[in-house]
Amino acid sequence: MKHNAESKTVDGAKPGYSPVCGRAPVRNHATNTKGKLWIQNSGCKSRSGQPEHVVLRKGILRDEDEQIPHEKINSEQVQTRGEGCSIEGKEAMDGPLNVRRVLWSNLLINRLHMFLNAIAISAVFYYRATTLLRIIQTRETPLVPYVLVIIAEIVLTFLWVLHQAYRWRPVKRSVYPERLPEDEKLPPVDVFICTADPSKEPSLGVMNTVISAMSLDYPPDKLSVYLQDDGGSHVTLHAVREAWKFARFWVPFCRKYELKARCPEAYFSGGESAHEKFLGSSEFAADKKTVEKRYDEFQEAIEKNSVNAKGSVSRDHPPTVEVMTDENISDLKEMPLLVYVSREKRPGHPHHFKGGALNVLLRVSAVISNAPYFLVLDCDMYCDDPSSARQAMCFYLDPKISPEIAWVQFPQKFRDMSEHDIYDGRLNPIWREGQGLDGLRGPTIYGCNFFMTREAIYGLDRTQKDIDINQLKKSLGASNEFIKSINRSYNPQLPEDRKPSDALKKELQLLASCTYDNDTQWGEEASILPLDLRIQHLPLQRVSDPMFIVFAFIFISSLLKHVQEVFSYGDSFRTALYEMRVWMMKSGACYFFAILNAILDRLGLLQANFSLTNKVVDDEQVRRHQLGIYDFQASPLILTPLCSLYVLNLAAFTIGIPKIFQKGDELLAQALLSFFGIIINYHLLDGMVLRSDSGRISLFVTMVSVALSATVLSCGYLLLLY
Numbered sequence: 001m002k003h004n005a006e007s008k009t010v011d012g013a014k015p016g017y018s019p020v021c022g023r024a025p026v027r028n029h030a031t032n033t034k035g036k037l038w039i040q041n042s043g044c045k046s047r048s049g050q051p052e053h054v055v056l057r058k059g060i061l062r063d064e065d066e067q068i069p070h071e072k073i074n075s076e077q078v079q080t081r082g083e084g085c086s087i088e089g090k091e092a093m094d095g096p097l098n099v100r101r102v103l104w105s106n107l108l109i110n111r112l113h114m115f116l117n118a119i120a121i122s123a124v125f126y127y128r129a130t131t132l133l134r135i136i137q138t139r140e141t142p143l144v145p146y147v148l149v150i151i152a153e154i155v156l157t158f159l160w161v162l163h164q165a166y167r168w169r170p171v172k173r174s175v176y177p178e179r180l181p182e183d184e185k186l187p188p189v190d191v192f193i194c195t196a197d198p199s200k201e202p203s204l205g206v207m208n209t210v211i212s213a214m215s216l217d218y219p220p221d222k223l224s225v226y227l228q229d230d231g232g233s234h235v236t237l238h239a240v241r242e243a244w245k246f247a248r249f250w251v252p253f254c255r256k257y258e259l260k261a262r263c264p265e266a267y268f269s270g271g272e273s274a275h276e277k278f279l280g281s282s283e284f285a286a287d288k289k290t291v292e293k294r295y296d297e298f299q300e301a302i303e304k305n306s307v308n309a310k311g312s313v314s315r316d317h318p319p320t321v322e323v324m325t326d327e328n329i330s331d332l333k334e335m336p337l338l339v340y341v342s343r344e345k346r347p348g349h350p351h352h353f354k355g356g357a358l359n360v361l362l363r364v365s366a367v368i369s370n371a372p373y374f375l376v377l378d379c380d381m382y383c384d385d386p387s388s389a390r391q392a393m394c395f396y397l398d399p400k401i402s403p404e405i406a407w408v409q410f411p412q413k414f415r416d417m418s419e420h421d422i423y424d425g426r427l428n429p430i431w432r433e434g435q436g437l438d439g440l441r442g443p444t445i446y447g448c449n450f451f452m453t454r455e456a457i458y459g460l461d462r463t464q465k466d467i468d469i470n471q472l473k474k475s476l477g478a479s480n481e482f483i484k485s486i487n488r489s490y491n492p493q494l495p496e497d498r499k500p501s502d503a504l505k506k507e508l509q510l511l512a513s514c515t516y517d518n519d520t521q522w523g524e525e526a527s528i529l530p531l532d533l534r535i536q537h538l539p540l541q542r543v544s545d546p547m548f549i550v551f552a553f554i555f556i557s558s559l560l561k562h563v564q565e566v567f568s569y570g571d572s573f574r575t576a577l578y579e580m581r582v583w584m585m586k587s588g589a590c591y592f593f594a595i596l597n598a599i600l601d602r603l604g605l606l607q608a609n610f611s612l613t614n615k616v617v618d619d620e621q622v623r624r625h626q627l628g629i630y631d632f633q634a635s636p637l638i639l640t641p642l643c644s645l646y647v648l649n650l651a652a653f654t655i656g657i658p659k660i661f662q663k664g665d666e667l668l669a670q671a672l673l674s675f676f677g678i679i680i681n682y683h684l685l686d687g688m689v690l691r692s693d694s695g696r697i698s699l700f701v702t703m704v705s706v707a708l709s710a711t712v713l714s715c716g717y718l719l720l721l722y
């Protein structure tokens with residue numbers, strides 16, 4: 001790499017240059033207004049393969065920063081001790097590194113709601129049981145639909161009970177990174193990023209993720225970034241080399257001007273440009289111009305190279321590990337380590353998707369940098385808060401809680417959300433759940449954006465002296481170097497010039513091979529939308545019946561509880577509406593298939609699979625998103641159950657209208673419920689019937705949904721006969 005001629009600072013701007021700023025597409029790149037990473041989805045984690053063997057201690061969910069005045073903190077003397085460092089004295093006296101607060105008002109409201117709802121639900125079940133007994137005797141209404149309604153209620157109640165755990169004891173956490181010990185005493189951190197296919201995950205976005213991680217506000221000699229390329233693509237390797245070249249300018253620029261946004265794409269597409277103390281300076285203006293130019297060149301190089309992305313992915317390739325380096329060694333110290341890893345892939349060898357990729361990264365990084373903590377990022381995420389590593393250390397360096405903590409989960413937010421966040425990209429419901437779990441035994445891992453300890457993964461005490469090597473080989477595989485690295489005091493073998501010796505290269509080949517964990521322990525372990533069968537002859541509840549009040553109470557209090565939760569996080573009524581809508585869409589589409597998947601899996605009819613989400617967006621999609629218009633260009637399979645439910649509901653409602661006039665009292669409640677569903681999900685009707693743009697619901701899906709709901713309706717009629 002020949003750019004040692006260029007100074008590492010960013011002087012030498014050419015006047016008159018007009019920068020091409022990074023576009024701001026609707027990429028999954030996660031961000032949150034307050035600057036934290038956050039989760040995308042939970043639940044389907046194990047699909048990605050191996051990490052089931054990762055049995056862990058408690059986790060922690062990092063909360064939004066809340067500056068609690070210092071006096072309010074219970075400022076006991078804190079002595080911090082991290083893996084590999086011991087800090088006592090002055091800096092630790094300033095107060096705790098982190099504080100956990102119980103959200104008392106939410107807790108009280110939650111428990112009161114739980115209590116009242118539980119009484120109402122008990123009343124409903126008492127009523128159902130007595131009515132069912134009566135129906136069995138008198139046959140006044142058809143039995144089967146009534147039993148189906150009861151089953152639906154049991155399922156919903158079960159789900160409700162499960163969800164109350166999140167509300168039992170919500171907590172909030174605050175961290176004080178300014179109280180961390182000086183940089184020399186901070187432990188190293190490895191960052192693991194996975195990518196798989198440059199044609200679906202455009203290199204520019206992936207490299208932005210890599211660069212944002214390299215620019216974390218952390219001592220550069222203690223930060224190592226690894227990109228694992230499952231595609232073994234020369235396009236990705238080339239992009240990493242380009243990213244390294246650009247980062248040589250970008251990282252010092254970020255540090256010098258204390259940038260908040262350190263993902264170049266996010267930086268150039270808006271936001272604040274530097275710490276305010278630099279804003280007027282001409283030096284800053286000049287440096288910014290130069291770095292913009294470099295980014296432009298970088299972008300061009302990547303785009304030119306990406307033309308060949310499609311055919312560049314291979315499923316049959318040897319392992320490659322390349323550590324980015326430079327001739328100028330003194331400069332190198334200022335740069336975090338950047339390593340390209342592409343594990344071996346061979347046809348017929350199960351590779352366990354992202355889980356398998358992370359396992360390889362754990363092994364490879366163990367002999368290169370061996371940091372006690374690692375951060376996992378998806379290639380479509382970026383670190384939007386440079387202090388996140390320090391924030392995580394506020395937990396790991398707190399001796400009172402660190403032995404208990406396996407991971408610190410950061411939130412994940414989507415960047416460039418439309419004004420009203422129609423897709424619920426802030427994922428607040430999951431975030432609220434996380435805070436609830438944190439108040440119990442700790443949140444789950446959400447797949448990425450978490451810091452974890454190596455120790456938790458290895459499942460053994462890394463300070464132990466008398467480890468039985470043969471036993472370790474059985475569990476961790478044949479690499480001597482890797483086994484030595486288990487000990488915390490192990491010195492990784494990478495020389496200062498970052499050029500691995502032949503011996504290390506050989507070891508890396510072994511560790512990244514696809515057969516490495518064969519026969520090892522390491523290798524081995526590794527809401528339903530209420531199904532509204534609203535058949536018009538089955539009265540859900542007579543309005544004049546006193547029980548109606550109980551049903552209405554449950555319905556309304558649940559809605560109000562949701563709105564209260566949304567308000568308590570400072571959001572608006574509209575947010576509540578969109579959250580509900582997205583919940584319903586997920587229920588009808590994703591959860592439906594998740595359940596199907598789980599059943600097929602159990603029956604052994606399904607092979608674990610993972611289809612990579614496509615991160616390429618077109619301008620039309622961006623435009624729709626900015627306008628707050630739903631994009632239904634998803635796979636027809638995903639949309640069909642959702643649309644079928646909608647059509648079914650709409651048909652039942654329409655057919656039922658005349659009957660409401662005849663038997664108002666009997667049918668009013670269910671007509672209102674039906675109507676509620678129709679209104680909340682109006683965007684589906686719009687997508688099926690009214691819209692004509694390319695993001696509408698395809699005619700094919702609409703037709704299939706009509707056919708399906710007609711079938712269900714006919715079956716409903718048949719059911720009524722029994």
Ligand SMILES: O=c1ccn([C@@H]2O[C@H](COP(=O)(O)OP(=O)(O)O[C@H]3O[C@H](CO)[C@@H](O)[C@H](O)[C@H]3O)[C@@H](O)[C@H]2O)c(=O)[nH]1
Pocket residue numbers: 040041044045046047048193194195196197201230352353354357377378379380446447448610611612613614
């Ligand atoms: O064989 C594979 C497949 C995927 N990936 C990477 O895994 C990550 C997640 O894949 P993506 O297609 O973006 O999946 P999503 O559905 O967006 O990801 C969610 O679901 C994943 C699987 O449950 C979790 O790992 C993620 O953290 C979570 O954000 C990406 O960086 C991929 O490059 C690989 O490295 N190898």
Ligand SMILES: [Mn+2]
Pocket residue numbers: 028378380613
């Ligand atoms: Mn993703």
